[in-house]
Amino acid sequence: MAGGCRTGVIWYRRDLRIADHLGLAAASQLCDAVLPVYIVSNWSQHHNWTGSKRQQFLCDCLTSLAAGLRELGGRLIIRSGPPLDAIRALLIESRAEILFFQKDPDPHGQRVEAALSAMCATMGVKVHSFHDVSLLGSEEVLTAENMPYRVYTPFSKNWLAREKPKPVPTIPSLRTPPDIASEELPTLATWGLAPENGPQLAAGENAAQQRFEIALHQRIGQYHDRRDIPAVTGTSRISQDLRFGLISLRSIAAELSDAIKSASPAERTGIHTFLKELAWREFYFAILAHFPEVLQEEFSPQWRGLPWDEPDEKLLAWQSGTTGFPIVDAGMRELHATGFMHNRVRMVTAMFFTKDLHYDWRIGESWFMQHLLDGEIASNNGGWQWSAGTGADAAPYFRIQNPWTQTARHDPEGIYIKRWIPELADVDARKFHSPPGNKPLAPDYPLPILDHDTERLRCLEIFKHHKARQQ
Ligand SMILES: Cc1cc2nc3c(=O)[nH]c(=O)nc-3n(C[C@H](O)[C@H](O)[C@H](O)COP(=O)(O)OP(=O)(O)OC[C@H]3O[C@@H](n4cnc5c(N)ncnc54)[C@H](O)[C@@H]3O)c2cc1C
Structure with a gap:
């Protein structure tokens, strides 16, 4: 670990993993002690865009992340309340000098980030923020006139042709100061939600990595032909893993580009089709970044x-x-x-x-x-x-x-x-x-x-x- 800074706070948001984590990698380079924190939001009083199933999955992901950080010698700190207040309190308590976080695609999250950066400036705390939600940022895939694309096909051609960022090494260990208090990991009761019946999908980054490996090694050859048949499991089933950042897009891209070298023609077609689906996801993130009004209004x-x-x-x-x-x-x-x-x-x-x-x-x-x-x-x-x-x-x-x-x-x-x-x-x-x-x-x-x-x-x-x- 390099010197210069004693303590850094990593604000975990929708990037609930350890592998290929830009914030963890940077913090372990710059800090002697690292405080990973998740702030439990009080969304239930503000909107009805979240339900029991996804919150249960989130809780399970946090439990898994906490265990993973413990194995590295660190600790996940849980706090609740408005993020600005919670982070201010933690920065003061820990005397941290740097705050790390992955940027949010949601306009509300971005407003919080702007206020947070301003707050950190007044506190003399440095901010390192990273783009992680998509492989390429919204400013990286533009038309020849430097304008955002409004249509998928030319966007995807440009996106597919571009070099993708490579994963960063996973950190071997972590030290979290022992004297910083943490709340309990959240449960559905935290938000007053009742559990729902039905199968629970395994959460956490190991489960996500396993799902991706199965998709890549067992299904990719038939992906092109079977992805439109709802009766079979013909697709990867990793969408919730990407939603919570359990698996990194950089490592997916790296594995796909490795796999294509020895792929059969059917597997090649599958990988290409799969990349085009990921490009839809990237396209919609670019649309949201350039035209945030779509959340309220018709795009057209x-x-x-x-x-x-x-x-x-x-x-x-x-x-x-x-x-x-x-x-x-x-x-x-x-x-x-x-x-x-x-x-x-x-x-x-x-x-x-x-x-x-x-x-x-x-x-x-x-x-x-x-x-x-x-x-x-x-x-x-x-x-x-x-x-x-x-x-x-x-x-x-x-x-x-x-x-x-x-x-x-x-x-x-x-x-x-x-x-x-x-x-x-x-x-x-x-x-x-x-x-x-x-x-x-x-x-x-x-x-x-x-x-x-x-x-x-x-x-x-x-x-x-x-x-x-x-x-
Ligand atoms: C009305 C509607 C609502 C949708 N809502 C969501 C949503 O809330 N969250 C979500 O992740 N996807 C959404 N999708 C896209 C798509 O249905 C899911 O991503 C896909 O079914 C997830 O299954 P999979 O991981 O097995 O996909 P795969 O076929 O294995 O695709 C791999 C990955 O590519 C991305 N992807 C695939 N298709 C699309 C697409 N059409 N648009 C954007 N990304 C895509 C996903 O991240 C997916 O995990 C929606 C589609 C429609 C038509």
Whole structure:
């Protein structure tokens, strides 16, 4: 360890790992003692964008991080309250001279960072902040005119061609001063949340690394062909790991570029397709950074002020998976049971919400955020605006997915549907490919709550009318 500074504080946020951690690596170079701190936020009084499943996963990740830091000889300090107050108190108590943190993509988080930097300046504390949430920063992938991209395809071509940053070495040990008090690790009770039933995904960086290794070594050769089939585990399932920074994108990129050297043609295709999916994630982070107004408004100005319908009892049917559209209901029940929904089905359920129910995408966006383990501000907003036809690189508003046809294409044998809707276990899967008429598919399964063809026409009318009014 180099001298010059006695103590540094690392503010852990959504980077809950030890491996390839820029803050830990820098702090271990510059400081003799390091205080890693996680500040438990009191979000529950401010918004409804978080729910029990994701908070439980967060708690488990913190437990795992605390154990990992202990193994290195350090300690995770837990504090609560507004971050500025908590960090000020810790800086004073520990007489720390440097604060390290990874930057947040969320505009609210960025405001906190600005206030924190100003506070540190008045306290004479140095600030080292790092970009970690995506592989490349929002200013690194720009058009030839130095402008942000508004469309995915040219962004992804530029992004794919660029050299990616390399991982930093993982630190071998850590010393945390013993006399600094810590609160208990949070539990759901900390936020007054009740536990939810359902399988718990293993949390922490080792579990995340294992998921990625399985995806890379067992699934990548079939990824291209199977990623759109919700009945199989054809995708990596690492989205929640990226959400909480359990695995670093730099090490993923390094492993992929190593793996491609000895890959079969199918594996090469898989790796390339996988990188293109990561590029979607990077694209949506860039959109959020350059156009933070997307969190409130339609990305495409021509669609601002669309007359969405007021939610009625059909909202409950969508939320609870009882719309009578098997593919929609299966997706919503998978989400409720596991905190995950397959990407193809996210598109189907979100398009059904905006284009069949004509509900405001912001309401669906917030429901997903409450229930998804991987609930990610940029990707969720991007996915919802894409589905609503209002977003960057939007499917033109007149491209409206038909849930029956989507079923025939992506779950022809109804395996996914039957897994999540036991009432339909004995129904011939071909019946999921078109509306059932007046007879329910099963005695305890509802008739469809709407007619897709009728609502499709209504959606086209709404968009066309709005467009005409704008001109
Ligand atoms: C309406 C809607 C809402 C969504 N909300 C979220 C969200 O809150 N959080 C989230 O991480 N993803 C979201 N997605 C994107 C996508 O559905 C998930 O990333 C994916 O299903 C995660 O599964 P996986 O890790 O097995 O993906 P894989 O297919 O293995 O992909 C690897 C990684 O690439 C990224 N990725 C893949 N597809 C997309 C995409 N379309 N947009 C952005 N990133 C992508 C993810 O980080 C993912 O983990 C949403 C998509 C839609 C249509």
